[in-house]
Structure formats: structure tokens, C-alpha cells
Amino acid sequence: MFPFVSGKYLLHGEWKEASNRTSIYNPAKFHELVGEVALVSEQECTEAIDSSEKAFHTWSTTSVEDRANRMLQAAAAIKPIVEENVSLYVRENGKVLVEAKKDIMRCVDVMTQGAEAVIQWWKPEERSGGQKVQIRRRPRGVAAVITPWNSPVLLTFKRVIPAILAGNTVVVKPASNCPLTVMTLLKTVAEHFPPGVINIITGSGAMIGDILSRDSRVRTISFVGGTDTGKTLMKTSADTLTKLYMELGGNDPAVLLPDVVLDQTALTRLRGGVLRAAGQVCSAIKRIYVPQSRADELVEKLTNECNRVIVGNGLIPDANMGPLNNKKQFTYVSDLIKSTKSSGANVIETGRALDPETWEEGYFILPHIVTGVTQTEEIVRCEQFGPVIPIITYSDEEEAITWANDTIFGLRASVWTEDEEKAMRLADRIQAGAVFHNNHTVFQDLHLDFPGIKESGVSRETRWGSLELFADSYGFAN
Structure with missing residues (x-):
């Protein structure tokens, strides 16, 4: 009806x-x-x-x-x-x-x-x-x-x-x-x-x-x-x-510092920051910067976390991620994943389909983690607006901030570190309307709405x- x-x-x-x-x-x-x-x-x-x-x-x-x-x-x-x-x-x-x-x-x-x-x-x-x-x-x-x-x-x-x-x-x-x-x-x-x-x-x-x-x-x-x-x-x-x-639009960076604690709380927040509404959020995490020394750990743990994602019809309670909203966006994200694979990047497919038999009846895409990419590549510079996230390694803090700001966008950003004072110092330098510490979410106070x-x-x-x-x-x- x-x-x-x-x-x-x-x-x-x-x-x-x-x-x-x-x-x-x-x-x-x-x-x-x-x-x-x-x-x-x-x-x-x-x-x-x-x-x-x-x-x-x-x-x-x-x-x-x-x-x-x-x-x-x-x-x-x-x-x-x-x-x-x-x-x-x-x-x-x-x-x-x-x-x-x-x-x-x-x-x-x-x-x-x-x-x-x-x-x-x-x-x-x-x-x-x-x-x-x-x-x-x-x-x-x-x-x-x-x-x-x-x-x-x-x-x-x-x-x-x-x-x-x-x-x-x-x-x-x-x-x-x-x-x-x-x-x-x-x-x-x-x-x-x-x-x-x-x-x-x-x-x-x-x-x-x-x-x-x-x-x-x-x-x-x-x-x-x-x-x-x-x-x-x-x-x-x-x-x-x-x-x-x-x-x-947005191309939000998440900057992980060397002392970041990748415990279950952090991983849950990272996953939510990337995959909320199947990644179709202007202020979702669109790229993650991590020190070379912590890259393997992040990829392994985030892959395991994203493997907990069950993609399917949102009306079924077991689904914790639904489809993309429309054919145009589905085609764009699907083509982006294909072109990223063709470029030689490492693309990791995670999660599972709730109902494989009806998979082709909807705009479903599993979460994807991308490694082996640089700052200049499309997957890093675009607003993906879907369940795909590139991870980029950096050599020092200055390089991370430079890359985080290397975009036409400036919607949201996040800094992940145990040092709150350092997080605030870096937030002063990141070009974004709002910067979160150890999270990448929305404001609970509904009077706050930073463009x-x-x-x-x-x-x-x-x-x-x-x-x-x-x-x-x-x-x-x-």
C-alpha cells in the first residue's frame, strides 16, 4: 500500500x-x-x-x-x-x-x-x-x-x-x-x-x-x-x-598517529565512520592515513572488523549494512572498484552477503579495503560515497597533515592518538569544518551543525x- x-x-x-x-x-x-x-x-x-x-x-x-x-x-x-x-x-x-x-x-x-x-x-x-x-x-x-x-x-x-x-x-x-x-x-x-x-x-x-x-x-x-x-x-x-x-561534498581524512590504540572500540568506530549508511555519507571517512610501522596491523584488524559486516535487505534485522540507494551511485562505485583493481592496487573484499540468492536483485556491494595506493590516485582523491576505503601510509606527521589537506574539500576529519593535546594541535592545522578525536561521527548536540x-x-x-x-x-x- x-x-x-x-x-x-x-x-x-x-x-x-x-x-x-x-x-x-x-x-x-x-x-x-x-x-x-x-x-x-x-x-x-x-x-x-x-x-x-x-x-x-x-x-x-x-x-x-x-x-x-x-x-x-x-x-x-x-x-x-x-x-x-x-x-x-x-x-x-x-x-x-x-x-x-x-x-x-x-x-x-x-x-x-x-x-x-x-x-x-x-x-x-x-x-x-x-x-x-x-x-x-x-x-x-x-x-x-x-x-x-x-x-x-x-x-x-x-x-x-x-x-x-x-x-x-x-x-x-x-x-x-x-x-x-x-x-x-x-x-x-x-x-x-x-x-x-x-x-x-x-x-x-x-x-x-x-x-x-x-x-x-x-x-x-x-x-x-x-x-x-x-x-x-x-x-x-x-x-x-x-x-x-x-x-x-567531502573527502574526509582519518589521520592515525603512531601511538593509536587499535582496540575493539577504535575499530568499531573506524568501521562506523567508513560504512555508516553503506558509506553514503558526506562526512564519512573517505581515506585513512597510517604510519608505515602500523600499516600491517591496521589492515589486518580493520579487515577482520569489516568481515563482521552482513550486507542485505535493511528490513531483515541480521543485516547491518544495506544496499546503495540508486543505480547511478551503484554503477559509479562498482566502476571505481574495478578501475582501482586494474591500476594494480590491492583490493580486499570483506563482509558477507546475507542472502546470496537475492544479491543481484539489489544495489548491494560488499565493503572493500584498498592498499598499495598513493596520494595522487583517484580512489584517494574522489568522494567515493560507497563502501570502499583506501589506506595510505605516511613517513612522518608533517607528510600526513599535508596529504590530509591536499583536497578541494574540507568537511570533517579525525585524529586518532592517545595524546589529546597533540590531537588538538593537529586539529588546528587540518582544514575541515570539524575535527573529531578518536572517532569520526556526528554531533550529539543537535544545535551543532558545522558546515x-x-x-x-x-x-x-x-x-x-x-x-x-x-x-x-x-x-x-x-
């Missing part, structure tokens, strides 16, 4: 049927139709902006207490439908059950924590000095939220929720590969807000992105996705000086997280 939102889009409080649609299939079972995606027209995209602009005039004048209370009510309504949406999420995205449920539960946390924080955040801040000055806040207007297919639910909620709490209205454009869970959950959220506060459109990313970025009524664009698309949005929004918040540097992102973290990104601060003096 298809979800209610299948083949529809949300315009000013009404779910409308689109004249054109495309199908979504389970990446673990090619033949299983999960639902449909509406392909909106240019006119329908513009109508969504019209609706958002109209709703903004009244929504922006509501009290912060009203916005917070509505959000808490929406969060309470989401909790009872979590379980029924976990399986939908797995079927359209490919994540395993535990990852899917964690994503949705963290969306509830985004809503409740945001509602609690916005009350304090909205209060004027007094500045002392020669005159009395207050720093006050106001919403910016219509916000466009464009999110990717790899972690669509949480990444959408982390943008939509603070935008609404700050008094903005939003036009949401989920990825066409797997929008159904996002839309089903946002359907429940939207029911607690006036029509037009949330509009949801799906379809051609190029067409919708172009319209949203050129329309002067859209005052903020939050985009998570590929760097090339981010550059396009920056160009097309330049004429209106639209505020941009972008988290883009990357270089070609990995635009905009920086603030004290109040994403709330600040969707508001203007201004001074009132007398």
Missing part, C-alpha cells in the same frame, strides 16, 4: 495530484514499487513560492510562544507514527532498521529541542556602552530547503524546523530518489501550522533549483548535496544576494545553531 503522499505535492495546505509522476523502487528489491514522486511544473513551483510568501505575512507576526507550542504538539504527533515509517524509510532509502529509526527519532529531538531553545533565543540581547543597544531578531522570509537522498529525513528536519520556529515559511524540495518518508512526516508537522507555512514540491532538481534560486522572494536557501550543484545555486542566486547555507570549508560548504556555526541561519539580527538603539 502506497503512503498517502505518493505522487502528490503539498500546496497551501492541500495535497494535490500531479499530472506527471515517476516511480520509486526498493534499492534492495528492484521489482518492488514503493511509491511515486510528483513531477511539478514550473508554474506549480512558482505557486509554492506564492503560497509561502502569502503565509509569511501572517506567520512572521505570530508570537514565539505560539510557534514553539505548535512545534511541541507536532512532535507529540510524530512519536506514535515512528515505527510505521521506519519500514517505509528502509524500503525507499536502503538504510538498515537501526539507522532508519535513529534518523526519525532524532527528528523528534530536533523539534522538541528547537522549540525549547527558540524561546530564549528570541529574547532581545542588551549591549552595554555609550548608548543603550538591543540586538533583536526577525524572520527573513521565504526559505527554500533542498535536501539529498542519502540521509533525507534528518537533514530535512534540521533545516525546516528551525526555519519555521524563526518565523519563516518554507518551500521544501526533497530528493526524488526517496522523498516519501520525509513527506509523510512533514504531513503530520504541517497539520499543526497554518496553510502555506510548509509547501512541498518534488521533481526536477535542476528546474526547481533554478526557479527557487532566481526568485527574489526566496531570501534563504539551505542546500545539502553535491558541490557542483551548490556552485550552480550560488551563481543563479547572486543577482538577489540570497543568503546561502550549504553543506556539500565545511573550501568546497565543502558555505556559512558557519553560531551559538544557536540553525536558528541563526534563518533570521536577521538587527540593532535597536536609543
